[in-house]
Amino acid sequence: MGAVYTQLSIEERRRIERWRHAKVPVREMARVLKRSKATIHREIKRNFFSDECMPKCDGYYGAAAHLMAADRRARQRKLIRYPQLLKRVVERLKHGWTPEQIGNRMIYEGARLRVCQETIYRYIYSKEGMAQELWWYLPNHRKYRRPRRARERQAPKFDRDVSILFRPDDVAHRRQFGHWEGDLMLFKQSLGQSNVTSLVERVSRFTVLLKNPNKRTKPVMGKIMKAVRDLPHLARKSITFDRGTEFVSWPHLQAEIGTQTWFCDPSSPWQKGTVENTNRRVRRWLPRKHDITAVSDHELKQICDRLNNTPRKCLGWKTPAEVFREKMMVELGRSPYPRRQ
16 A cells, blocks of 8 residues: 655744745755655745735735635535535536526525635536546546646736837827826735726826726726726726736727727836826825725715815816816817907
């Protein structure tokens, strides 16, 4: 009989943490722990702690790694521990539902006991799932799961024609009204995927804030179109975005309401500095750690009104609302100033 594999213990993980700080080679770690090198490499890769807000804290920590491994095993066992949940998942699989549809439908239904699509996939390709041949009910009937590397999404592609390099000088130098910048304001991930789209008109600095339940591109773009659709075309000539996946549905914006789109170069947020500056102002009331799900649309509008009715030095101490109104009147061929009696 072959040797029985056992999970790494908390003591072993703490030793790996100390050895990494001391720059001990993985080969030596494996020799002392009597484990294979692949086990050590896989352990460090799978349980590497990363924090976007504090990148200096990134690293491998024994205690954190043990918790992450335990959580992963618990999720994998969830369908085994709850037969009724498993029965519901299998029934929906056999009715042609995909794991993504099953997992998100449970969220929509507010089910107290639910699983995500990754847990369902792992069960399908586990020993128990293979025995039931659940893979056959998947859309592609794939008996073996593709390696993770093959499943990684490619970065969204944007046409060269919509690069900011081709944006007219009148837009770049704020000589023309009706050109906007858009961005997505993110919040603490533990509070969910809710976010806020910020739109700012470049000349007047007039701001619109829109709350989104997630980062899916079609709903995000749908809200943007709904917000600017009723403006005269002269007041919504173009919008400049960064290259985030949430803006990949840009062709709908052009096709449905005729608003041109431009995209910054990769990793160049400074190219849409107007909206970046506005986001910093908004963070005064909506900091990153704020629970955005608790903020109503009315409260969001109040923040917009506060921004749009505050005098700005760059506008000669006029407010964004005043400048936006004046520019709108000019574009419509009317005088922005009342006639003298």
